[in-house]
Amino acid sequence: MPQSPTDSPLGRIDLFGRPTALVGGSPVVFPEKAFMLVALLAFAAGRDLDRASARELLWEEVPPARRAGNLRQLLLRLGQLEPGSPVRVTPEGGLRLAEDRWRVDAVALLSGAVAPGAVDGRPLLEGVAAKGDQFEDWLRWASRRANEQRGAALRAALDAAALDPAARLDIAERLLALEPLDETGHRHRLTAHAEAGDLAAARRAWLDCRARLRDELGIEPSPDIQALAARLGLEGAAVPPSASVAALSDAPERGDRLGIPTVIVMPPALLPGNELLDRFGLVLLEEITLGLSQFGSFRVIAAHTSWQLARRAPGSPALGPAPFGEAPRPDYAVTVGIRSSGEPLNASCRLTKLSTGEVLWAVDLEISAANLQASLTDIVRRTVGSLAALIERAEGRLSLAEAGATGYRLYLEGKRSIGATGLEPLRAARKWFRLAVKRCDEFSAALAGLSRTLSMEWLVRGMTDRELLTDALQAAQRAEACDPGSGRALRELGFANLYLRRHDDSLACFAAARARAPNDADLLADYADAVMHDGQPERALELMRAAKALNPLGPDYYRWIEASILYRLEDYDGAVAVLQPIADRPSTARLLAATCAMAGDLTAARGHAARVRENYPAFRVDDVWQIIPDRRPADLRQFAAGLRGAGLD
Template identity: 30%
Template sequence: MSDVDQVAPHRRLGVMLFADIVDYTRLMGDDEIGTWHAVKERLQIFKQLAHECDGEVQQVSGDGLFLLFGSAMAAVGCAMKIQKQMRMLNEGIPEERQILFRIGINLGEILFDDGQVGGDSVNIAARIETYARPGQVCISAAVYDQVCDKLAFGYSYLGAQRLKNVREPVDIFQVQEDATAAAMTTGLRRAATPEQPNRPLVPEASVVVLPFRFQGSDPAWHWLADGFTDDITTSLSRFHDFFVISRNSAYVVGGASETPLHAARELGVRYVVAGTVRIAGKRVRIGIQLIDAERDRTIWGEQYNREFDNILELQEEITQIIVSATAVSIHVSEWERLQQVGPSDLRAYSLVLQGQQHIFHYTRDENRRARLLYESALRVDPHYARAMAAKSRTLNIDWRYSWTEMRDKALDTALNLAQSAIEVDPTDARGFGELGFAHLYRKEHDAALSAYRRALVLNPNDADLMSDMADALAHSGEAAEAVALLDKAKRLNPFYPDQYLWHLGGAFYKLGRYEDAVHTINSMQNPTEGRRILAASYAQLGRLVEAQREAAKILEAHPTFSVERWAAVQPDRLESDTMHFVEGLRKAGL
């Protein structure tokens, strides 16, 4: 590489303006010569006004311009002058022949190298321009912060938008010439002073499902949009962690609100589910967004395009997927929020949520930390069923890995805690789930499956419960049913954790599907706890070098591991299943 190639580009803070003519291709196709002259005239005016505002033209292409400014105020002021001048030029011209510009502005570091200009900030400016309506100007939050209280314009908040090839969402504002009109639109609310930060709107993980909007010409299908709204509201209410706004309140406020963020403020909730239903021929398209109203950002969104023969079955399937993915996304968002909350603000729910971040690491210290957090939650609320159920699992894990000196009593205590959780709240599915888990490792298989079935009746949308029940099915001699249930759990929870794959790999092994087991465990982000299945599967396939490599890693993670001890832990109904696993482990050299 030459010395010239190694020279780093020069960086400079600046303001970037991108402008683009709306429907340029159509205009040229309709009247090529007339459009050419009209565009040429307007580009000349554009450049003249930019020069008067100390703007520097970097690039002009057929229908667009790229300019640099030294200040945000100069760039925004110039953009608004340009749009005003363009409106004057369009007066008296038929709407379909008017020349309209979209303008986008961003502030950030710019890279300069041998006459070339680029960088991430430049890309963002170009993407922001596409959000501007014809004849309008859009700016980034960085620009807004510089001009909001200095220029006599209004600013409408368009939300935190995910721009193509840009990692983090970008807050975008539309500049309004009439500040009074802008005052009636949604805004990005920030703390007035550092001493008065925004507080949670309500202590719980609160959510409202706004009425789904029907997009189509046949009003006879409006019922489908209402059906999704009702079903998702009812299903989310089965998650006892959530505070779900009633259907009636959602319809009253949602129908009157201009935006989901406005509805959230009216109802005092953190999260908003908003969706659309479109019918076209024999196809239905359902769009969904989950919005964090406190942080003004979309945290999950998806579209489902399906042909429908049985519309009710389709509605049930998509509702389950939406509900499960929404629940997982809210839990992840709440955990992120906890990272910024001081200890004095933690309540019982927050403590349980923190514990969940430790329990599934499957180490002695992490399991102990989880239990301490659950016990703290019970000190805050001695009748909190979810904390009782969660503590039950820590005792079960202690028993499984021999991490307690009172091992003989650990399973009994785990069972008693799960039963207490059910007595306190017999409608919480997670309590029955932990009861099933406790019964399983006591090798009370019928009682375990009965508890899991009861849990899924209470909440058929909880994919984590499905995964746990599938593991119980596999250990009860029903591995094929376990695989089918795990496939459903993965569909319902697109963000499924490694535990689903661990359970699935175990079911594949029991079925003798060793290649599938290897592929599944290798798909785990952290296969530490799946290595027993991996080693045994490699061994059964005759791939002994790989089996021995995995066996060494098992001993590295669990130095006291022994096949006899693990055989005693396995909660298999069929002794042949246990012996099958022991055989694989021994072939691997354990």
């Protein structure tokens, strides 16, 4: 029954700091794994979680055969609590928080229902002994997300309404305790001291702001902070001589159906007397702009416009709406800086959300004066992919109600669902991608995502007919037609063609996609898969290692591809080790059965074979000739031998 506004949950679970569970103000005995499970559900999309993911994250150190029993025992124990279990089993068999009975502090934080005065920096699940690498990785991600939400709540409070100086200072100090380089916090701390008439404290705040940004990032404070300090007559404050991205921050709300954000890359300030580094800065601007343009998920203002804006004097009308005319105004600015005093030389890169002034990311990278070309390549490689991911993450933080159901926002919902190999997340992602395409039928990235869900479902289900693959190919072709030469579209064309056994077409598409996006880890992983099925496992392993170097915490299917390559190379023990963290997934059962058999572990092989029969009762070994797109018959015979060795027929 839905909870009425006057109802209140019977219990409370606090996950930050040392976790506690209270009922009526009294502590409740709560297993450590229960706190971990509640945390997983609090941070899950929609606060629903499938059992397989819960088992894998909570009991990674336990053999897969025992994980289901452990989860059942934990749920039974929680069901014996006085207010009832905080975890419900959904009709589909998944897990969900019982929010009508229990209030969870993390849920309140993530939903924006926490007062600024209650925001603190207590760590998530402090003292809980996570026993697996995957949960540790998840905990780091969830902690970052919690801090992002804390920062967002504090920034919103600072900007929402008029505050007295004491309240403004308190919130600004809380924000800076979380994010010492956040310029919103520095600006409001400076403002609070000035409003209180304490110019000595304002001067200390200004000097602290300037020193932190210079020391940590090699950049100057934002122009609006500099202008505020100059108005107050503080030491060392001056209006910057070059054009500012702050002049672009009054961009109107996006109203188009697609709704993709616009990015501008601002170049470094000219360095008097150093023509070589000036040229380096110009090329760096062009390369980062070009790299971001290849993603196709956001608009990027041309480098020429950025360079011209940076050369104009402050206050020029050209810094207003005029340069853009009817074109979209920027939503994000990437600011590049070069610091030339002393050795080594350094380049900095900062991503700012213009509507709030929030610095989303900053990095400082060394420049080798002896090899500027290598430095340029390294800086572009290390910044472009991170910038694209951060922009998508920033856009994805907003709820659909806040951002509007634009095609881009719906596309981000699909991307959020597509990381796992299970059927449910794949089909959820397909729903979002289709909605995005319905909103804007020429949205190439959403069409590419739709193609991927179709290909992956065909692969996960081990299907032998070609209908889903044909649909995937058509979606990829539409994606490429909407954005000719798109790396994402070419990647999906390569993927669909591979499983349609069009090897030459597949490899050509992957090669073209790699030329467009040489540092796309997911592309390299798929390319490795195609090369392996073409009968080149040694080269495939090189590509796979390159993918993992760029994305060491990649999605589940990285393991699937790597294990398949090791199987081809007859490194069966290595393949088993790679697959072990996802050993309980039905989609890995065939490969694990064959691999364990070839490694000589017949007991484990037969166990995985039993799971194949349970999940794929119609499967026959002869089906591999239709499912697996190996070009060389000998490779198929090798895999079939492993399956038969596991007892499959």
